[in-house]
Amino acid sequence: MSEERLSERSKKVSGSSNRVYSEDVLITGDRYTSIDFMEKEMDKLWPRVWNIGGWSNEIPESGDFVTHPLGRESILMVRQTDGSVKAFHNVCPHRGNRLVHSNIGSVPEFTCTYHGWKFDHGGTLIYAQDEEDFPQGNPCGKLTLSEIPCEVYAGFVWYNMDENCFPLSGFLGEVKTYFDMHDLDGMKRVYHKVCEVPFNWKALRDNFCESYHLPMTHPQISDYFDDDYKNTDFELFETGHNLMKMKGCLPSLRNSGTFEVNDKIEADLKNWDLDPTDFEGEAHKVREALQKQKRKLGPKRGFKHFNDMPDAWLTDAFHFNIFPGTSITFTAEVVSLQRTEPHPIDPNKSIYDHWQMALKANDSDNPETNPTMLVASPEELVEWKEVEKKVVIYGEETLSEVADQDLDRSSGQQLGFQSRGFKGAYLSGQENRVQQFHNFIDRYINKI
Numbered sequence: 125m126s127e128e129r130l131s132e133r134s135k136k137v138s139g140s141s142n143r144v145y146s147e148d149v150l151i152t153g154d155r156y157t158s159i160d161f162m163e164k165e166m167d168k169l170w171p172r173v174w175n176i177g178g179w180s181n182e183i184p185e186s187g188d189f190v191t192h193p194l195g196r197e198s199i200l201m202v203r204q205t206d207g208s209v210k211a212f213h214n215v216c217p218h219r220g221n222r223l224v225h226s227n228i229g230s231v232p233e234f235t236c237t238y239h240g241w242k243f244d245h246g247g248t249l250i251y252a253q254d255e256e257d258f259p260q261g262n263p264c265g266k267l268t269l270s271e272i273p274c275e276v277y278a279g280f281v282w283y284n285m286d287e288n289c290f291p292l293s294g295f296l297g298e299v300k301t302y303f304d305m306h307d308l309d310g311m312k313r314v315y316h317k318v319c320e321v322p323f324n325w326k327a328l329r330d331n332f333c334e335s336y337h338l339p340m341t342h343p344q345i346s347d348y349f350d351d352d353y354k355n356t357d358f359e360l361f362e363t364g365h366n367l368m369k370m371k372g373c374l375p376s377l378r379n380s381g382t383f384e385v386n387d388k389i390e391a392d393l394k395n396w397d398l399d400p401t402d403f404e405g406e407a408h409k410v411r412e413a414l415q416k417q418k419r420k421l422g423p424k425r426g427f428k429h430f431n432d433m434p435d436a437w438l439t440d441a442f443h444f445n446i447f448p449g450t451s452i453t454f455t456a457e458v459v460s461l462q463r464t465e466p467h468p469i470d471p472n473k474s475i476y477d478h479w480q481m482a483l484k485a486n487d488s489d490n491p492e493t494n495p496t497m498l499v500a501s502p503e504e505l506v507e508w509k510e511v512e513k514k515v516v517i518y519g520e521e522t523l524s525e526v527a528d529q530d531l532d533r534s535s536g537q538q539l540g541f542q543s544r545g546f547k548g549a550y551l552s553g554q555e556n557r558v559q560q561f562h563n564f565i566d567r568y569i570n571k572i
């Protein structure tokens with residue numbers, strides 16, 4: 125790739141961002157297909173970043189645990205009596221058996237299935253058969269599970285396999301300021317599906333790092349979100365994370381003459397006690413009116429965090445890509461998480477995870493539009509309650525309309541990545557977050 129082309133692309137940045145990368149990596153197919161590249165990521169990338177291991181509400185009581193598989197690793201997170209959570213590598217220090225084989229549960233202590241060693245919730249060995257028969261001395265009270273840094277923040281349980289890592293707040297950087305404005309701790313996870321998918325984890329990450337694909341891949345989105353990049357703000361942070369601020373309750377300004385109030389916008393107006401007939405032919409004026417109305421009524425309806433939010437948060441989508449594998453999209457009342465994580469051995473596959481968290485619909489919500497106090501999930505309105513994880517076979521069940529469209533495109537891309545004819549991505553300015561993502565991957569894997 126010529127220097128000229130690199131600098132032109134790097135400078136052509138949309139929205140509010142003007143970051144320039146001097147060392148853009150060429151995004152070639154082997155990054156998605158090669159075992160060698162996958163192993164570098166396993167070795168140098170994933171063990172050095174903060175990962176979300178669970179949703180705090182799923183382990184409320186002391187002794188509750190959840191495990192998180194990440195590539196070939198497995199991390200065990202356990203709620204302690206003081207309410208904190210500790211994280212350990214899920215491996216028995218005796219002879220290396222995997223300690224816990226279930227995803228979630230609650231136990232008085234952890235017992236290894238091989239020789240019966242027992243560990244308390246803090247990870248200390250409390251029982252070993254024939255404890256007197258160890259020439260090194262009785263291991264009880266001495267040996268522990270291998271503990272790693274763990275923090276509970278914004279409703280999530282985070283861990284980092286690097287014992288010398290920066291605290292989570294340093295890893296998140298400016299992103300934390302945004303997260304703090306919302307009320308994730310007050311949410312319930314109302315949707316949770318997981319699926320093995322036929323593409324490398326980075327294919328979908330690239331997808332979430334650009335909105336260039338929206339008009340073609342998700343034409344339905346333009347009814348409600350302005351997908352024109354010229355009206356969208358993008359921020360690329362020095363931490364490797366990035367943010368897209370997409371204007372909501374505003375039909376795409378790409379399409380002239382679409383200023384009629386459509387069904388989605390009408391439902392929003394009614395829910396916030398505004399009259400759709402006041403906006404006939406003027407749907408582009410709804411966003412601002414709705415912001416004012418939400419500002420006025422939101423706190424009375426229980427959405428106290430609206431007081432801390434700028435106007436744009438009340439209507440728009442704030443789509444964060446948390447390096448490397450997670451997207452978290454905030455709207456005023458719901459937050460969704462989508463991520464892909466590496467398959468243990470196959471670079472052509474990954475694990476896709478889709479969550480949605482929602483705030484309680486308030487009693488004063490319009491009973492005509494929401495008589496049963498249901499909240500939004502990616503597929504339908506659902507009850508406001510914590511759900512269990514559902515494992516889905518790819519292609520047999522939906523993972524939501526929009527996600528299905530993205531997963532389909534990433535699957536097609538994985539086929540193309542294996543072609544000799546693919547010489548490397550040729551990015552538009554508005555896809556510069558894709559470039560940022562790959563640049564940061566290389567920073568990690570090239571670091572000693």
Ligand code: FES
Pocket residue numbers: 216217218219220221236237238239240241
């Ligand atoms: S490997 Fe766990 S008790 Fe032996």
Ligand SMILES: [Fe+2]
Pocket residue numbers: 331337341342526530
């Ligand atoms: Fe998409």
